[in-house]
Amino acid sequence: MAGQGRPKLGAQRTVTLKDVAALAGVTPMTVSNVLNRRSGQVSAETEAKVNAAVERLGYRPHAVARRLRSGRRNAIGMLVLDDVPAFLSDPFTNQVISGLSNIAASQGYTLLLQGVRYGNFEDAPLLAQLEADGVCALLSGTPQQRRSLLQRLMKLDLPLVLVQENIVAPGVCTIRQDDRGGAVEIARHVLARGARRIMMLLPAEEWPAMNEREAGVSAVCAAAGARLEIVRCGDEGLADTQAALAVAVSAAGLPDAIIGGNDRMALAALNWLAAQRVPVPDRVRVTGFNAFDFAAYSTPTLTTVRSAAYEMGMRAAEELLLAFRTGSFSAPDIVLPVGFQPALSS
Amino acid sequence: MAGQGRPKLGAQRTVTLKDVAALAGVTPMTVSNVLNRRSGQVSAETEAKVNAAVERLGYRPHAVARRLRSGRRNAIGMLVLDDVPAFLSDPFTNQVISGLSNIAASQGYTLLLQGVRYGNFEDAPLLAQLEADGVCALLSGTPQQRRSLLQRLMKLDLPLVLVQENIVAPGVCTIRQDDRGGAVEIARHVLARGARRIMMLLPAEEWPAMNEREAGVSAVCAAAGARLEIVRCGDEGLADTQAALAVAVSAAGLPDAIIGGNDRMALAALNWLAAQRVPVPDRVRVTGFNAFDFAAYSTPTLTTVRSAAYEMGMRAAEELLLAFRTGSFSAPDIVLPVGFQPALSS
Known part of the structure; x- marks a missing residue:
């Protein structure tokens, strides 16, 4: 198949800065100013003319050389x-x-x-x-x-x-x-709905954001005298999360609320509860964290915190x-x- | 707050190629060969020594200049x-x-x-x-x-x-x-399970991959004498898909199978059917396309095609x-x- 789809690697490149300047009706220095983003020095109209000429001629400035001179890599x-x-x-x-x-x-x-x-x-x-x-x-x-x-x-x-x-x-x-503020809001929300026994799902590996979420939930539960159990969910994937939840529930019974450290673990919990025919939110309230697109696709739709990612x-x-x-x-x-x-x- | 978190922009960079060569106990040419990935010319052991020296000294070759000489941007x-x-x-x-x-x-x-x-x-x-x-x-x-x-x-x-x-x-x-082959397999699968009235969910905008999936499903349905209705789902998001599906079902009744042009539309359909209390797969079979992570999180789990993305x-x-x-x-x-x-x- 060699030889098919051959890129035109050897094609000539003859368009220069002067060609662009001539077509745009400006000086080469003005073209250079536009290409180097010193746009304060040229009008928007001139900039548009230069860009149009660059586009029309297919001009590609030798940016590597230009950046070497400026010391900037952009x-x-x-x-x-x-x-x-x-x-x-x-x-x-x-x-x-x-x-x-x-x-x-x-x-x-x-x-x-x-x-x-x-x-x-x-x-x-x-x-x-x-x-x-x-x-x-x-x-x-x-x-x-x-x-x-x-x-x-x-x-x-x-x-x-x-x-x-x-x-x-x-x-x-x-x-x-x-993360801490969002977790505080989530915890207050489930407590306000009457939850007193809370499970929080967290990955096995600790990292700063998850620690903050745990700290927020923990502070609210402690202040309200609610019971909080941390459930470590391995790699936070579907299988690990559901296995960890099954073990925790079999040991301690169903909680009033499950707070997912993120949406992924919360969705795994929703899924597991549906399979066990546990009504959500009537029997167990479930929340996530970092509302991404798929939170809206769950049944029921997932209470969560919109991320600032x-x-x-x-x-x-x-x-x-x-x-x-x-x-x-x-x-x-x-x-x-x-x-x-x-x-x-x- | 200015002045806090100041990057050390003015720090000196004194490490040279020769320093790296001296620490690694090789010639500058060998260091250059390693850095330019002409690794066929040096042993794996030498390469490791050079990389360790680069790492230890924090050496940063002036790659811009080097690439300018080679004509390659890498x-x-x-x-x-x-x-x-x-x-x-x-x-x-x-x-x-x-x-x-x-x-x-x-x-x-x-x-x-x-x-x-x-x-x-x-x-x-x-x-x-x-x-x-x-x-x-x-x-x-x-x-x-x-x-x-x-x-x-x-x-x-x-x-x-x-x-x-x-x-x-x-x-x-x-x-x-x-895409066509995957769609053929999906269509044959739902027909083999007894489906005769099929709805296929597609976005309003046509593009090559979706056209291929439609062609695959269409060919299989035509050959089997099954009825296929294409439902255009706007931007393929949750709201557009569910609205389009509601209109189609209210006009033509529930189909035997809903084939999503992708997982996103299939999950929206699953969600809508759950809200209408339509049993899946007993009353309506649902399939997606491009198995990504969230296909596993739906209830029931979604039949789909693993993408080669x-x-x-x-x-x-x-x-x-x-x-x-x-x-x-x-x-x-x-x-x-x-x-x-x-x-x-x-």
Whole structure:
């Protein structure tokens, strides 16, 4: 089959900056100003003319050379540490990246995306060669693994934004959502509906956001004298969650409410309760966390907390762009609000 | 708050290639060979020593300059045309990108990710400046919009892979999954279970993959003399799908089987049938397409077709890498198999 579908790799590229300038009726310096995003120096009308000429002629400036001269790479690196091959499947992850990508693109920045498996040392050279002006990272794994990756990232000596972490380190900006506040609201909601025995579903592995959610629920239950049992659900997938729930219920009986550490575990619980013919919410109230699309598809629809994932991605890009311009972030630790989203499961 | 969280932008970078060579006990040329992935010329042991020295010293080669000399950018561009801001939410999209990213990273290639809104002309300069050796694109929109974006992409004059398209164009490789074959299997399955009146749920907007699924179901129904009604479900979201289904059922009565053009529409149908207290699968059999994680969470679990999205992403990267080395793709049009995945809903 070789020879079919041959890319035109050898085609000539003859269009120059001067051609673009001539077609747009401006000077080459003006074209350069537009291409280098010094748009304060040209009118919107001129910019549109130049862009139209670039588009019409198919002009591709030698951006590598241009960036070498400017010392800027005009790129943001996005690193996702996850041991799952499909590292973009998690709605939280892909919404953060969508938000970041959209802001970056709107400011003429390229997004360099890389999934990193923990302990994959072959990634080290690629990380070291990352051609970005700054980096946003989503860590995962044990606290020790996170610290180790953070140290490696700090060696890059670039502005660094961590999403959903609460580490204080020089040159690092953390952007989190108010997981504790959301959890407080969820816990108050089920207590107000009369629940006194609560089970909270959490993954086996601890991480900052889950710890915050646990702390919020725990504080509300303690203050109200309600009983809280933490159920560790392995990898938080369907099988692990349902198995852990079955063991917990067989030992302690059905609770009045099941608070999922996230929607995924809550949906697994809803599913398991349906199979056991336990009425929801009449017998057991169920809630999730991080309302993504599929919360609306469950029967009954899932009470949950709307995540700020997309907004955190946008804010991460904005903070990096600010650091590129001014040398500093607006704050070392930024917390964005979440929204309580009641539905029929509670 | 300014001044807090200050990135160390001005820190000195004194580590050179020679420092790395000295620590690793090799020549600078060997370090260069490793960093430029000419790994056939060095032993695995030497490569490991060099990588360890790079890591230990925090060495960052001036990759921009190096790539300028080599004429290679060592980067693959991934473009997603989608008018939704959270353009990575679709499991199909994020699995393609995960597969592509993992293969690219394993070969030392950076992934440049960009979401493009159709008709957003401000994206044009960014697209023109795309510093990649080749591009993979996921198009969307009307046939006319797709053709228009394809023309723009072809102007880049780079090896181009389109996922889930069936366009024949010079220098373009298309990678698709066997949507028609999967649909044939689904249709035969529900007919074998006795269904004679079928409704198929499809989005209002037509695109190649959905057309293939419709063609597969339609051919099987026609051959068996079964009645097929196509129900157009607007944007394929929960509200549009349930509204369209309600209208169709009120006009024609309940069918024996509902074939969702994808899982999302099938889950909306399951949900609607549950609300109407219609037993599934006893009264109506329901199937989806593109088994992603949430198919397992429905009650009853959803019969569907396992998508080859992740594999298509891997193959896209492999074809681009082949084109970088040899100047051509292995074939102009590649079709990957899908897997029928029976569950309790049918």
